[in-house]
Amino acid sequence: MSGKRRSSNKHEDVELRRGPWTLEEDTLLVHYIAFHGEGRWNLLARCSGLKRTGKSCRLRWLNYLKPDIKRGNLSPEEQLLILELQSKWGNRWSRIAQYLPGRTDNEIKNYWRTQVQKQARQLKIDANSTVFRDAVRCYWTPRLLEQTISPQPAQTPHADTAATAIDHPPRDLVQELFRPSTHCRFESRSSYELSGAEVRNPSTSTAQVSDLPESSWKPVDDLSGIEFSPFHGGSSDDNAHSLGACRLPPLTASADSYAASGCTTTYNNCMNSVGDSSWSMDELYGMLNTWMG
DNA sequence: AATATGTTCAACCGCCATGAC
């Protein structure tokens, strides 16, 4: 793949290299930037002795050689952020990458295409559809949250957490979502925690939830057999009921307990700085109401 | 062991916005 082609610049008749970068090229680029700094990529390409386009130099530096680039698999927190921000902003990879220090837009884009879109294909759902976004929110996100709060030591590389059982028809997807081991319950309008094994009966969702006794909660396995009916309503803006605590992943976890769980607070900080919540409690209730008919 | 198929991710491409002239 190391083909060459003529420069399009009529003032220079240089054979431009393409394809994978060699160690020598990398060294040349790193040394040049160490001495002259970033930017002026075309000038860099001309003056550094690299037979590459400025664009190619820029890409190699930003996606691979830059010192603060993180290597390795995306953490559950990072995956959560990507899922959340992609649902909010769409394929604005560079913007999303700004909230994941050390990760490049290219890496995030690749993650989305290889991991997330793969699931959409298997479900035969358009990855940009509301149905799929709901599936991500309701199935994938809780799984990642579980890992975030109680990190699984033996996770396989990348997002295999998501690849486990999502290859089901929607009905199974929902049953899987609500199976007891999900440890998911809606406790009140201001909290949603993962440590329980129950979900409140949504038929009373208009009541003051926090006033309801624990006995009014229903075991999640009572919800088995419900038909999948994607949620289309709800609002994503903050209002009186969509409290800040409903944003992922603060949930009921305080910053201290969150940190004490061994996780960093990167996600919280990022979400707080992002501002507009896209996972309000109203949405969650609306979703359940729709499903439960 | 050989081949087919699937997955990953670095790199490229085209398009567009911006700024200098």
Added chain:
DNA sequence: CGTCATGGCGGTTGAACATAT
């Protein structure tokens, strides 16, 4: 204003590698 150079972005490609048959 128009033109050009440049850099940034999102979409796509394809070689390398992994896994299945």
